[in-house]
Amino acid sequence: MDFLKSAVASAIAKGSSLPFSIGDRVDIGDSIWTLHNATKRDDGSACSVFTFDIAANKSRLPLAKNAVRKSRTLRHPGVIKVLDTIETESNLYIVTERVAPLSWSVKRRSISEETAKWGLYTVASTLKFINDDASSVHGAVRASSVFSSESGEWKLGGFDILSSMKEDEAIIYTYGSIVPDAARYTPPEVVKGGWDVIKRNPLASIDAYGLGVLIFEVFNGHFAGAEQVGKTTNIPPSMQQSYKRLCTANPKLRLSPAHFVEQGKKHGGFFQTPLIRLTEDMESLGLKSDAEREEFINELDGLSEDFPEDFFKMKVLPELLKSVEFGGGGPKVLGATLKIGSKLSPDEFNAKLTPVVVRLFGNPDRALRVCLLDNLPLMIDNLPQKVVNDKIFPQMTSGFTDVAPVVREQTVKAVLAVINKLSDRIVNGELLKYLARTANDEQPGIRTNTTICLGRIAKNLSDGTRSKVLVAAFTRSLRDPFVHARNAGLLALSATIDVFSEDDCAGKVLPALCPTLLDKEKMIRDQGNKTLDLYLQRIRKFGSTMADTALPASAPAEGNKTEARIGTSNDKSWAGWAISSFTNKITTANGEIQPTENGNKLAKAEAARPASVPPVISSPSASLELPRQTLRPAAQPLGRSMSDRPVPVVQEEAEEEAEEEADDVFDAWGAMDDDDDEKDEDTFTAAVSTPKPTSPEPTATTKPAAVPYDDGGEPDFAGWLAAKSKAKAKPLPPKGLNKASSTNTVARTATVSTTKPRVAAPAKKIDTTPKDAMDDDWGDAWD
Structure with missing residues (x-):
């Protein structure tokens, strides 16, 4: 039957001129409303649609119309944001921001204690507004009346019997009992005397009881009935006393939602949590002093990973970005911003963070630049290659020649993060030119980090550039007066042995390695021996595969020639003469020795x-x-x-x-x-x-x-x-x-x-x- 209702509603919505397109149905349990995910036709943004079928629920039509009316007029951050309300002959529609029932998380018991306190604080503050400022009674506070927005905030809904006590004919007096599952959640005084007892008791007593039931549901996952009211099972110890006063049987002794919030906000109270403080301070972040802003960021850094990510994405992140760009938030705020941004999907990151990051790389503030470079590994996967290659790296290059050593060093380290997003032309051209400068930097730490950087990006260099650049860079580092620079050169040579040819290993690398065997530092001597052994093993292995000689095979000997001899005797030691082309027989030496030019002159002198x-x-x-x-x-x-x-x-x-x-x-x-x-x-x-x-x-x-x-x-x-x-x-x-x-x-x-x-x-x-x-x-x- 529910499926049929959903199909009919979808067909009506698609065939009509409604400003939204209805999607999947969302289960919200017993309710007079049917919840659907939807999208707005004008901009394609996500929304939710609460649909009431008039023909199927004529008896509860007054409740639906009351909810539509109250949704139009009630505005509060803790209330579901209503985008539109539509009434037709067959259906009532309430179009709201995209929400999900809190009852899903309650049944799964997937809500952390800090998040639960933060959500309960929002609901209690909203009830305080409804009771005190609007002089109204919600009348149906429970888990099924609370929803979670896209930002993870808890929003109060379920305004079916929301009534102003200034009205003589309030709907709660007449229709309060026909709310679905009313018997399980109705306060004991209403069970005994009906809804008219509201007039004889404090206005907030009904909603205070409902808030106590909600607290029990949130921490225990299910509420069976009145016998569980007041039990402190799984309730945080700091909240138990106030919780009991919410659920007391005497309505005159109950703690109102306003007093509940007040007790929780006292020093050391259960509502004194970093997440709640963050929520309150976030909106005024741009107006805070440097000391207050630093305190805010320190609390933000102290938040654990089980806090609602959606809230940081949707609410905290935009405020932080505004503070960084326009409010002078500085590197601390930027660090927190990028930490949150690392949890965004690529599409979300490109939409919200990428334009800001590109603009910040053009900012001349050195502290901001260092913070950006430090956090590049967190966001590089979400940055498109074209953006990195064409917009970010050209801004980064100023850091290679900056007068501040910390900027130069962090720029060298950031190369490892962006190397896979750079084109071959930039890697083998512009980047290597800048690294050649930092390889000769006056700071030994920068020279050392440049050597490490070259070793780690060796695979990204082209074949025509790799061997020439790396041999020159690493062998130069072996002569560096800084001991860690020499050690980095040895380690880099060991790690990149596969990128060199055997000729380079034997003719260029090994001669440069030999002086390290007698280095003044034992660490260098030990590492030099290890590196030398690696290269010798490779050279020997390759040498064993080479031919015995590169000389062409000799032609067959003629009859009047004798074989060439080795030396002048049978001596085979190193002192024997080299290979001779003469023969052992003296008789083969014939003819006359031709005189040289000097000999001719001497002969002429002799004649004269x-x-x-x-x-x-x-x-x-x-x-x-x-x-x-x-x-x-x-x-x-x-x-x-x-x-x-x-x-x-x-x-x-x-x-x-x-x-x-x-x-x-x-x-x-x-x-x-x-x-x-x-x-x-x-x-x-x-x-x-x-x-x-x-x-x-x-x-x-x-x-x-x-x-x-x-x-x-x-x-x-x-x-x-x-x-x-x-x-x-x-x-x-x-x-x-x-x-x-x-x-x-x-x-x-x-x-x-x-x-x-x-x-x-x-x-x-x-x-x-x-x-x-x-x-x-x-x-x-x-x-």
């Missing part, structure tokens, strides 16, 4: 040599084929003066010569990578292989120059000594520059001055022996 000049020794090794002779000085001609003879070399100079030779050895090891054309030529060979320049003829006006004595081809030692000194004093040319040709070098080192008088050579060490002859008797080489 006078017969009296000794032959040129082309290299020190050539003397190895001659038997070693005892070198002695050549006999000097009698006609030669003592000043022309060379100065003997003393023992001290010989020692210095030996030291310089040792230095030359170390220099040679250091110059092993130089090109052949950068090596020094043999000064001794150059000096003896260069023809002596001719001296000019003396004139009458100039003093004759000292001419070397012509002894039939014997070299001039004094001239050679001067050339040798110049060659020794001249520094080596810089690396990479080509030296002059050997002909020019020989000419420079063999030049003898012919304009100055001949003097004794200075005491300078002389190296006239071949490189393999270390005899101190340098003069014997001319025998």
